[in-house]
Amino acid sequence: MRRATAARRAGPPRPPEGTPAPDELAAQARAVLADAVRLARWTATVGGRAAPPRPAPGGTLPDPELQRAAAALELTPRQVQVGWDRARLAGLVELRDGAAHPGWRLSAWDRDDTAVLRGWVALFDAWSLCHPAPCGSDHALVAEVVEAAPQLLSLLHLSSGPVAVPVLLDLLRQRVAELRTERHEPPADGGADPLPGLLDWTLDALVEVGALRPRAGDGEVALTPLGNWAVWVKLEQICVAAQGPAGHIEQSAEDLLRACSHYSPGPARVEYRAWLAARPVGQAVAELLQVARGDDALLRGLAFEALRTVGAPAEPAVSAVVDEPRLRPYALLWLAEQQGCPPEEQMALLTREEATWLWVDTAAAVADHGEGHLLLAHLDTAVQGSVPRLLDEIRETGHPRIVQVLVALAAALPDPALAKIVRRAAFEVHTGGE
Known part of the structure; x- marks a missing residue:
C-alpha cells in the first residue's frame, strides 16, 4: 500500500481529460x-x-x-x-x-x-468578497453558505456536466444542516426560506469571477474550464494529503504546525495547501492566527509560513492583528511581502524595538526546538551587531522568554568570558536587578 501511494505521488497528477493546456x-x-x-x-x-x-x-x-x-x-x-x-x-x-x-x-x-x-x-x-450578499441577509447563514460552497463546486466537477439548480439547493440545505449539527446549533427558523436566494447569490458571484458559465435557459449550472481546473486542483490537494502517510487535513491548526515543524519547507507547504483546501479560508486563517497567539514561538513563525500559502485572501485578517504586540512584527513582515517589498528592505519596516522582540521570539523557537549551533547562527542576525549592545536592548523588549533565551545562548557560546556575561544578564533579568 505504501509503495502504491509513493508511486501515485512520484509525479504530478494529470488533470481530467479535456482540461485545456x-x-x-x-x-x-x-x-x-x-x-x-x-x-x-x-x-x-x-x-x-x-x-x-x-x-x-x-x-x-x-x-x-x-x-x-x-x-x-x-x-x-x-x-x-x-x-x-x-x-x-x-x-x-x-x-x-x-x-x-x-x-x-x-x-x-x-x-x-x-x-x-x-x-x-x-x-x-475570494468570490464571496467580489459580489455583496443580498441586503438584509443573516450574516451567520451567509457564512454557512460560503462554507458549503466547496461541496457545491465539487459536485459540479464530479458530475462532468451541467447540474440542475434544485439538486444544488438540496445539497446546500443538507450541508448547512450538517454544519449546524456539528456546532450544536439549532436548525434554521421556519418561515421564508432564504437559501434559494443565497444560492442564487453564490452562483452569480461564481459566474462573475469566471468559475461558472452563465446559467442556461433551463437553469442548469456548469463550471467553466477554468473553474473545473481550479476545483480539480483543490480536490487533488486533499486526496494527496489524505492518501499519504503525512496527511494532516483533519487535524487542528496546532497539530498541523507541530507536524510540519519536522518537515523541510517544500513538503510543509504541500501539507499547508492540503489543509487549507479542506476548509473555508476565513476559518483556516482564524485558526492559524489563534495558534500564533500562543506561547510557542516556533508555531507562531510556522503559522505565518502557512499564511503565506493563503496569500491575498488572508490580508484583512493579518492587517487586523498588527496592533497585537506578540504578532505585530510577523504581521508587518507578512504584509510587506504580500505588497511586493523586496526581502532586503522588509526588516527596515520594523522599529529597532520590534526587530529585537522578533529576534528574541525566534531565538526562543530555536532554543526550544533547535540545537546550540543554530542559536549561535541566529546571534549573527541581531541588528545590534554585538552581544553587549544586544543585552542592553533585549531587556527593554519585555519578551516573556528573555531569561530562557539568554541561558540557552550562554550554554552555546564557546567563549567562556562572553558566556559569563550572558549568564549574568540572564540572572539580572530573572531577579529584576540592574
Missing part, C-alpha cells in the same frame, strides 16, 4: 481579469507621475479616484469599482503607506502563465 487556462484568466489589469497599469502610470491613487481606509477607491480612472480608461464607474476590487484580490494592486501601487504579479502578467493562474485562483478563493 495551462497556456489556454491562463488566457481565460487574463480575459476575466482584463479590466483589473488595465486598472493596475493605470495605477502604475499615475504613480509614476507622483500622484498614485489614495484609496479609502477599506481599500475602495473614493469617488474622485473612480471618476479619474473611468475617464482615463473609458470605463463606467461601476466597471472601475469591480475591476479595482479584482485587482486588489488578485495581487495586481497593492496598498502601501496609504497609496495604491502596482503589485509584483503585474510585472509577470504577460510572460508568466503560472503567476496569472495563481492570481485568478486568489480571486476565485
